[in-house]
Amino acid sequence: xxxxxxxxxxxxxxxxxxxxxxxxxxxxxxxxxxxxxxxxxxxxxxxxxxxxxxxxxxxxxxxxxxxxxxxxxxxxxxxxxxxxxxx
Amino acid sequence: xxxxxxxxxxxxxxxxxxxxxxxxxxxxxxxxxxxxxxxxxxxxxxxxxxxxxxxxxxxxxxxxxxxxxxxxxxxxxxxxxxxxxxxxxxxxxxxxxxxxxxxxxxxxxxxxxxxxxxxxxxxxxxxxxxxxxxxxxxxxxxxxxxxxxxxxxxxxxxxxxxxxxxxxxxxxxxxxxxxxxxxxxxxxxxxxxxxxxxxxxxxxxxxxxxxxxxxxxxxxxxxxxxxxxxxxxxxxxxxxxxxxxxxxxxxxxxxxxxxxxxxxxxxxxxxxxxxxxxxxxxxxxxxxxxxxxxxxxxxxxxxxxxxxxxxxxxxxxxxxxxxxxxxxxxxxxxxxxxxxxxxxxxxxxxxxxxxxxxxxxxxxxxxxxxxxxxxxxxxxxxxxxxxxxxxxxxxxxxxxxxxxxxxxxxxxxxxxxxxxxxxxxxxxxxxxxxxxxxxxxxxxxxxxxxxxxxxxxxxxxxxxxxxxxxxxxxxxxxxxxxxxxxxxxxxxxxxxxxxxxxxxxxxxxxxxxxxxxxxxxxxxxxxxxxxxxxxxxxxxxxxxxxxxxxxxxxxxxxxxxxxxxxxxxxxxxxxxxxxxxxxxxxxxxx
Ligand SMILES: Cc1cc2nc3c(=O)[nH]c(=O)nc-3n(C[C@H](O)[C@H](O)[C@H](O)COP(=O)(O)OP(=O)(O)OC[C@H]3O[C@@H](n4cnc5c(N)ncnc54)[C@H](O)[C@@H]3O)c2cc1C
Numbered sequence: 001x002x003x004x005x006x007x008x009x010x011x012x013x014x015x016x017x018x019x020x021x022x023x024x025x026x027x028x029x030x031x032x033x034x035x036x037x038x039x040x041x042x043x044x045x046x047x048x049x050x051x052x053x054x055x056x057x058x059x060x061x062x063x064x065x066x067x068x069x070x071x072x073x074x075x076x077x078x079x080x081x082x083x084x085x086x087x
Numbered sequence: 088x089x090x091x092x093x094x095x096x097x098x099x100x101x102x103x104x105x106x107x108x109x110x111x112x113x114x115x116x117x118x119x120x121x122x123x124x125x126x127x128x129x130x131x132x133x134x135x136x137x138x139x140x141x142x143x144x145x146x147x148x149x150x151x152x153x154x155x156x157x158x159x160x161x162x163x164x165x166x167x168x169x170x171x172x173x174x175x176x177x178x179x180x181x182x183x184x185x186x187x188x189x190x191x192x193x194x195x196x197x198x199x200x201x202x203x204x205x206x207x208x209x210x211x212x213x214x215x216x217x218x219x220x221x222x223x224x225x226x227x228x229x230x231x232x233x234x235x236x237x238x239x240x241x242x243x244x245x246x247x248x249x250x251x252x253x254x255x256x257x258x259x260x261x262x263x264x265x266x267x268x269x270x271x272x273x274x275x276x277x278x279x280x281x282x283x284x285x286x287x288x289x290x291x292x293x294x295x296x297x298x299x300x301x302x303x304x305x306x307x308x309x310x311x312x313x314x315x316x317x318x319x320x321x322x323x324x325x326x327x328x329x330x331x332x333x334x335x336x337x338x339x340x341x342x343x344x345x346x347x348x349x350x351x352x353x354x355x356x357x358x359x360x361x362x363x364x365x366x367x368x369x370x371x372x373x374x375x376x377x378x379x380x381x382x383x384x385x386x387x388x389x390x391x392x393x394x395x396x397x398x399x400x401x402x403x404x405x406x407x408x409x410x411x412x413x414x415x416x417x418x419x420x421x422x423x424x425x426x427x428x429x430x431x432x433x434x435x436x437x438x439x440x441x442x443x444x445x446x447x448x449x450x451x452x453x454x455x456x457x458x459x460x461x462x463x464x465x466x467x468x469x470x471x472x473x474x475x476x477x478x479x480x481x482x483x484x485x486x487x488x489x490x491x492x493x494x495x496x497x498x499x500x501x502x503x504x505x506x507x508x509x510x511x512x513x514x515x516x517x518x519x520x521x522x523x524x525x526x527x528x529x530x531x532x533x534x535x536x537x538x539x540x541x542x543x544x545x546x547x548x549x550x551x552x553x554x555x556x557x558x559x560x561x562x563x564x565x566x567x568x569x570x571x572x573x574x575x576x577x578x579x580x581x582x583x584x585x586x587x588x589x590x591x592x593x594x595x596x597x598x599x600x601x602x603x604x605x606x607x608x609x610x611x612x613x614x615x616x617x618x619x620x621x622x623x624x625x626x627x628x629x630x631x632x633x634x635x636x637x638x639x640x641x642x643x644x645x646x647x648x649x650x651x652x653x654x655x656x657x658x659x660x661x662x663x664x665x666x667x668x669x670x671x672x673x674x675x676x677x
Binding site (some may be wrong): 058059 | 272304415593
């Protein structure tokens with residue numbers, strides 16, 4: 001990924017989504033805290049967009065996805081889902 | 088002071104179950120109602136509730152609100168106010184059926200009625216035998232409740248202010264509440280929300296402990312704001328704990344693990360429950376297990392570098408049993424404890440779950456201080472103390488509390504708003520200035536204590552000195568320590584001074600709320616020298632007059648902590664229900 005591609009994510013948007021990463025379920029808070037620390041600053045615009053899409057999911061569905069209790073048939077989310085499952 | 092002011096009939100802080108139930112009442116009555124929330128409403132912590140909501144519908148077998156009332160009083164270890172408890176249990180069937188009509192997808196019986204499941208502490212015929220009283224929507228009761236209430240509120244034109252943080256209460260010179268000062272997180276702009284009636288429904292403050300099941304959002308903001316505005320906090324020594332949460336994370340390990348043969352061990356690898364409960368051992372009741380765990384840690388036999396937890400060992404179990412009988416435990420352990428329980432034991436510690444105390448209210452949702460209603464101020468849900476949970480909450484009574492007292496406070500507010508002159512009075516500015524000064528401090532202060540450092544000092548102090556099982560000397564030291572932590576909090580600073588989405592500032596402001604709750608808890612616990620419900624002390628003697636350490640002669644009373652001088656006062660428990668006879672004092676045993 002080039003630096004110019006990375007620059008496409010605005011700082012404001014990153015800060016907004018950092019706040020939205022606060023969830024209603026402790027388990028998600030814990031997983032996402034690690035995800036933010038390990039990956040957030042290096043996300044590509046596509047990865048970032050996928051993450052933002054997942055943040056719109058209801059907490060319970062997102063946790064089931066992270067815990068591999070369900071899967072999502074959407075190739076554009078696969079990479080971020082894998083990252084969230086691994087952290 | 089030059090802060091823009093927005094005007095409403097009612098302003099509600101909090102969009103969890105309690106806040107949205109109240110808002111619905113007000114908006115449907117045609118009143119202009121603002122609801123502020125730090126997060127999108129359906130991500131409020133109510134989403135975490137799985138077990139269900141109780142109501143004596145009697146759909147599966149005979150049940151009665153009076154039996155529910157008995158269970159609740161007993162659960163509260165007689166510290167609950169019996170007028171509020173009667174009110175809640177009588178209203179329960181109405182509010183649950185109402186929620187069903189709002190679109191809540193409850194699990195159903197074949198005949199279409201709401202399905203009810205058994206739950207610990209739910210009994211028929213005044214404690215005789217278990218009864219099915221819990222109503223649930225699969226394992227997503229809280230989530231479904233938030234959705235139903237949110238949709239309904241949108242339809243009723245409730246004005247939501249999402250990602251806004253209330254900072255402080257505004258009171259006039261006579262103490263009447265005029266609204267709140269709030270900050271829009273996106274811009275850091277500060278507004279006053281002025282209203283005829285203000286409701287706090289900000290949820291619990293479980294994050295005062297280092298091990299908590301509560302999401303990060305539960306920072307007790309309503310309690311901090313109330314305390315700074317001179318309102319005392321009631322019964323803050325009472326917190327419900329769960330014996331086994333993953334140490335350092337808080338995620339619960341079900342008690343089923345011990346049921347399947349899990350063994351608790353100390354740093355020496357000893358199966359210490361054999362000493363505390365020679366017969367039941369690891370299957371002893373919750374309080375016995377919690378007490379033993381804390382005693383081990385306190386006496387220096389805890390595990391890990393800080394000797395602050397014990398181990399739950401299932402390495403001797405057949406991996407197939409673990410996988411089939413305890414689904415999810417392996418994943419939780421790997422993910423949150425970093426150990427595979429098939430190969431190594433899981434670090435666990437008693438974990439804070441629910442706050443029984445809060446802002447003192449009556450069953451109408453009015454905030455009451457020294458027998459007088461604080462005009463214009465209401466509270467409901469986990470941040471309030473009505474008090475229906477007393478010294479210990481019965482499972483599923485919390486979601487019920489949200490519905491019943493959300494609705495009743497909404498109704499009380501409607502009456503009050505209608506009794507007021509059409510135009511709002513002139514805004515008092517002293518409290519607004521105080522809120523602005525709190526924010527300005529973080530803009531100006533460039534060195535001091537890091538917020539994370541102060542927060543973890545607070546959490547460690549609370550966990551070590553005021554956990555599930557309490558010791559006199561630890562509490563006394565705890566008071567000194569928490570006051571030291573308060574000094575740290577006063578010196579916190581943040582690096583990021585920007586205006587847009589400054590989450591560091593939000594977290595610094597949240598910590599100023601948490602510390603108020605932590606002080607209230609420690610100081611109240613230190614002074615209550617008996618054991619009652621969830622407040623259990625090593626030094627409270629178990630005698631004929633004080634069975635299990637409960638001392639009704641001296642301590643059948645509510646604690647009130649005042650922030651100004653850390654003063655404690657006490658008020659009597661209301662033992663008089665609304666229409667039935669008092670549920671007489673008895674020793675609590677299950
Ligand atoms: C894991 C778990 C499981 C549970 N299961 C059950 C169960 O099965 N049955 C049961 O009865 N109870 C259960 N409980 C307890 C119950 O879920 C809570 O007590 C209840 O949901 C609290 O609801 P609330 O409306 O008071 O607050 P919350 O749902 O916590 O909502 C608080 C609201 O206030 C807002 N807020 C807070 N501070 C501010 C501020 N400064 N400015 C603006 N907005 C603010 C938040 O954004 C949020 O919208 C459970 C609790 C946990 C932790």
